[in-house]
Amino acid sequence: MAATIVEKIFSSHCGREIRAGDVVMAPVDAAMIHDITGPLAIRVLRDMGGERVFDPRKIVMLFDHQIPADSIPAAENHVFMREFAREQGIHNYDMREGVCHQVVMEKGHAAPGEIVVGTDSHTCTYGAGGAFATGIGSTDMGFVLKFGALYFRVPESILVEANGRFDRRVGAKDLILNIAGDIGADGATYQALEFVGDTFRTMDMAGRMTCANMAIEMGAKAGIVPPDETTWEYIAPRRAMQPFALASDPDAVYAEYRQYDVADLAPQIAVPHNVDNVVDVGEVAGTKVDQVFIGSCTNGRFEDLAEAAEVLGKEQFAESVRVIVIPASRDEYLKSLKAGLIERFVEAGALFEAPCCGPCMGGAFGLLAPGEVSLSTSNRNFKGRQGSTAASVYLCSPATAAASAIYGEITDPREV
Ligand SMILES: CC(C)[C@H](C(=O)O)[C@@H](O)C(=O)O
Ligand code: SF4
Secondary structure, three states: OOOOHHHHHHHHHHOOOOOOOOEEEEEOOEEEEEOOOHHHHHHHHHHOOOOOOOOHHHEEEEOOOOOOOOOHHHHHHHHHHHHHHHHHOOOEOOOOOEOHHHHHHHOOOOOOOOEEEEOOHHHHHHHHHOOEEEEOOHHHHHHHHHHOEEEEEOOOEEEEEEEOOOOOOOOHHHHHHHHHHHHOOOOOOOOEEEEEOHHHHOOOHHHHHHHHHHHHHHOOOEEEOOOOHHHHHHHOOOOOOOOOOOOOOOOOOOOEEEEEEOOOOOOEEEOOOOOOOEEEHHHHOOOEOOEEEEOHHHHOOHHHHHHHHHHHOOOOOOOOOEEEEOOOEHHHHHHHHHOOHHHHHHHOOOEEOOOOOHHHHOOOOOOEOOOOEEEEOOOOOOOOOOEOOOOEEEEOOHHHHHHHHHHOEOOOHHHO
């Protein structure tokens, strides 16, 4: 019977034919925990009487949300997790490598055809690499840590096809914001978004990660780009794995089909206070901004920083704006450093920070005062997300963020 890529992944893990809607107990190939949600998962494991984890090699631990520790409880969480990792023989990246989703991908913990879970909603990012990846709660993770498997209701898929070439300074983030605006924040609840078409096929891994990352912003359980040459090139230095074919059958059954042509797509922006409140940047151009954040698991890769630097050129950032630039990982940091991007950002007046979640979630720093406006390349603009509930957060691409930071107001990057 014809199957979607998601149904195929579950079938291969369960050893029998699985269909969307089935509830199955499936083994996981990797499980990620971080500094916020990890401690609770460990406590759940303990409460269940779990002495040892199922397989320490399949568990990835790292700290990214509250680093370096910004409070004594955060520092205590770090100590608690370090001790657990030592006791169980789990490799702990600690706070050395960067934002969880970037690190999982970069270090090859997720690969095509795998099932990966993480105690973070943006775990769906690894779908960029052809995995079925989804965020789970800490209670479920306690179970996974002990048994290496979890109950899943296999999702139906929505086929999202994008064709055409982007205009100058328009890219993956604009497309996914446009899709979020179209599908809506709950339009894909408990389903999987399968990204196909020329636009995704010619998109680099950085762009695919940006898109898969935001699947959860439409309520989707997962977002997945069927693996192709780009995927396997990314995987090659990270995992000893022979490329194999994995795609939906042509007559697979989908819950929905959505088509996009990106040729005339303008830069997009999500206006406060919802991710699906999306308009062309031109509609809000001229809005004054107090803070611009370029970073996060959505847009903190070298390609994103390079895009922002290209728009910046030899300009300065407006003195009225606090510009915070944070690469998503140590690798991305080093690439940016070697390419001279950091020097350019700092010369232009930016604060350049070491890899972490930063102001994305208003966790460690970069909080907004009531009435302030932030422009962010991250994925959520809910009330209070980056500080005061009376502040406003807009979401955009790195190009739009850089252009707006130069002028101190929301600016279409094509006009710079
Ligand atoms: C802290 C964590 C649980 C949370 C998530 O699940 O996504 C955070 O990373 C976020 O982006 O809101
Ligand atoms: S960068 Fe933001 S969205 Fe990504 S994991 Fe950190 S807090 Fe969550």
